[in-house]
């Protein structure tokens with residue numbers, strides 16, 4: 001399959017300012033050298049604990065913030081340094097579905113207006129001219145037709161997320177970045193929204209970057225999965241291999257933490273010591289070494305790079321040198 005998005009050594013740093021003159025005294029390395037490819041029509045899952053840089057990666061790809069370094073090649077075009085009009089023109093091709101449907105939609109805005117907005121901005125048509133198209137979109141995401149005239153605050157979380165999805169779909173994007181799209185929702189509606197995303201993917205030939213902290217949600221959605229830790233990808237492979245044969249000690253710990261529904265199957269849980277270190281002051285060598293039970297001398301000195309250790313299975317760990 002063709003590559004739709006290629007990310008090369010992406011870095012997004014935030015300056016830490018201090019003192020009366022607000023001098024830059026250091027950097028938070030939120031995303032620190034991330035590379036991956038997403039193929040047309042696939043769902044690429046990005047998973048990791050909160051604070052590992054998943055959302056910043058997503059936001060940088062959408063150019064909601066500028067990368068400090070690295071390349072973002074979307075549909076054959078390098079968009080890393082695009083600005084203004086040229087960026088605006090390509091931006092309709094990638095959209096975001098946000099984590100919190102309560103915070104991302106104006107509660108006092110009519111749903112018809114919310115979903116029309118991107119179409120009005122990009123096509124210069126009036127809300128009235130777009131009404132039929134917007135009604136059709138609401139229908140596609142499973143909302144009742146009178147939703148058009150209601151206000152966002154009149155809907156439940158799951159329905160609000162459907163409104164957010166309709167808005168993201170309006171411009172017929174190629175790529176949708178979904179950042180924890182169901183983690184603010186009740187468990188009972190999570191799978192409905194996930195299934196809707198899958199249906200829409202087939203219908204509109206969408207490519208997804210699916211960001212979540214919950215491996216079981218990512219598993220349900222993804223073709224390939226990348227595990228992030230402290231601003232970097234530590235393992236990438238297809239969904240089945242990551243569960244059947246996790247290679248990185250961090251991935252192994254994440255998988256061991258998923259509850260096993262069958263009580264007859266015994267599972268050894270790997271407990272991780274301590275918290276994720278601060279990205280403002282990351283450990284030397286392998287960023288995972290303070291929490292890794294396999295850590296060797298080398299791990300404290302040399303940062304492992306992502307290497308293919310089996311066909312289509314990449315891992316950043318000195319155990320596989």
Ligand code: SF4
Pocket residue numbers: 248249250286287288289290292293294295296299304316317318319
């Ligand atoms: Fe553990 Fe070393 Fe591998 Fe890092 S490189 S995950 S510390 S074994």
Ligand code: MG
Pocket residue numbers: 050051054055180
């Ligand atoms: Mg996040």
